[in-house]
Amino acid sequence: MITNRSGRVTGSRPPVRRRTSRWAGRGVAQLIVMVLVAEVVMAATTVQALLAGPVRHPAPRPSLPVVKPAFPATTRFYTDPHNPAATWVRDHPRDRRAAAIGRRIAAEPQAAWLTETNESLIEERARHLVRTAAAHRRLPVLVAYAIPQRDCEQLSSGGAGDVAAYRRWSDALARGIGRGRTIVILEPDALAHMNCLKRRQRAERFAALSYAARALQRGAPRARIYYDAGNSGWLPARTMAERLRRAGVERYGDGIAVNVSNFNATADEVRYGLSVVREVRRPHLGVVIDTSRNGAGPTRNHRFCDPPGRKLGRPPTAATGIPGVDAFLWIKQPGQADGCAAGAGMFVPGYAYRLTR
Numbered sequence: 001m002i003t004n005r006s007g008r009v010t011g012s013r014p015p016v017r018r019r020t021s022r023w024a025g026r027g028v029a030q031l032i033v034m035v036l037v038a039e040v041v042m043a044a045t046t047v048q049a050l051l052a053g054p055v056r057h058p059a060p061r062p063s064l065p066v067v068k069p070a071f072p073a074t075t076r077f078y079t080d081p082h083n084p085a086a087t088w089v090r091d092h093p094r095d096r097r098a099a100a101i102g103r104r105i106a107a108e109p110q111a112a113w114l115t116e117t118n119e120s121l122i123e124e125r126a127r128h129l130v131r132t133a134a135a136h137r138r139l140p141v142l143v144a145y146a147i148p149q150r151d152c153e154q155l156s157s158g159g160a161g162d163v164a165a166y167r168r169w170s171d172a173l174a175r176g177i178g179r180g181r182t183i184v185i186l187e188p189d190a191l192a193h194m195n196c197l198k199r200r201q202r203a204e205r206f207a208a209l210s211y212a213a214r215a216l217q218r219g220a221p222r223a224r225i226y227y228d229a230g231n232s233g234w235l236p237a238r239t240m241a242e243r244l245r246r247a248g249v250e251r252y253g254d255g256i257a258v259n260v261s262n263f264n265a266t267a268d269e270v271r272y273g274l275s276v277v278r279e280v281r282r283p284h285l286g287v288v289i290d291t292s293r294n295g296a297g298p299t300r301n302h303r304f305c306d307p308p309g310r311k312l313g314r315p316p317t318a319a320t321g322i323p324g325v326d327a328f329l330w331i332k333q334p335g336q337a338d339g340c341a342a343g344a345g346m347f348v349p350g351y352a353y354r355l356t357r
Contacts, residue, residue, distance in 0.1 A: 071318040074319075076137070078132075080140075084335060088347055100356045101356065104312060109141070111141040114145060114146070119171075122146075122173055123175050126177050130178070130181070131180065134181065139182065140182045143184075143185045148160050148161065163204050163207065167211050182224075188261060190228060206247050216252075237279050241276050244280055249282070257331065259291070261304075273289065288326050289329070292313060294313040311357070313330075316328060
């Protein structure tokens with residue numbers, strides 16, 4: 001109760017001045033306590049750190065190695081002026097199909113298939129192709145296609161008479177290439193097409209492929225060797241990887257080739273090729289993909305022998321934009337029959353012209 005100067009009661013209120021002083025005192029006390037607690041905590045932390053020793057931060061994990069592309073993106077592949085399409089166009093200049101075949105097929109880089117079994121001829125031809133390409137500052141693509149019992153005596157039968165002859169043939173090919181730069185596609189279908197062989201013959205084939213790749217590695221050190229690995233519609237990746245290992249790809253190969261002479265979509269072959277490399281467990285191996293006739297993809301039933309309605313695929317290039325995929329190549333020469341439209345390897349102008357449409 002508070003009275004005024006006249007002594008009358010004017011009302012009741014708390015003594016403001018006293019309450020303010022009391023709360024102010026409490027605030028100062030709390031602040032002091034907080035500071036003391038903080039100092040104690042900091043001191044304890046410091047002691048603990050001193051006892052534990054210096055702080056060790058985990059070392060950063062090393063970044064994954066970046067695989068250097070096998071070829072510069074600007075690589076220009078060799079166009080043989082004597083490829084089948086070019087030869088036909090020169091011989092048939094008035095044919096209404098000649099302009100399209102000449103522009104769309106004959107002028108594009110494509111592989112040269114080495115099928116002659118005569119050792120002197122194969123050495124001479126390989127030397128001529130590699131030297132001519134080098135003179136034009138181009139990179140040639142050669143297909144070694146002479147394995148004994150090639151194609152299991154089917155549409156593309158032929159090859160060296162026996163393993164001994166094939167070894168001599170491989171040595172001759174290596175001599176012909178010499179110090180030249182080239183890509184070698186090693187024996188299309190040789191590993192995928194083995195079910196027709198007996199056990200002894202399979203062992204001979206593995207040994208023959210190993211010998212050929214080793215001969216190229218030693219006698220043609222600037223050649224890049226790509227073992228043929230079938231295609232995405234043929235064998236499982238694990239099965240193909242096992243066959244590649246037995247044929248020496250881990251020791252002598254630079255990579256694998258897929259979709260040779262086939263029509264599967266590029267995206268499917270990229271997935272398949274990279275999965276085979278993973279199964280081999282050699283990440284340094286690259287993949288090249290045959291895009292010569294896969295512009296429309298495969299037929300519904302995956303017909304492989306001169307199917308109708310197919311189109312030319314992406315032109316050859318080393319600028320794939322896909323790590324591990326070294327190049328898109330025209331390994332099969334467009335217009336050559338698979339053995340149904342005509343004899344295997346024969347140029348069929350009507351078939352070639354339809355591929356350009």
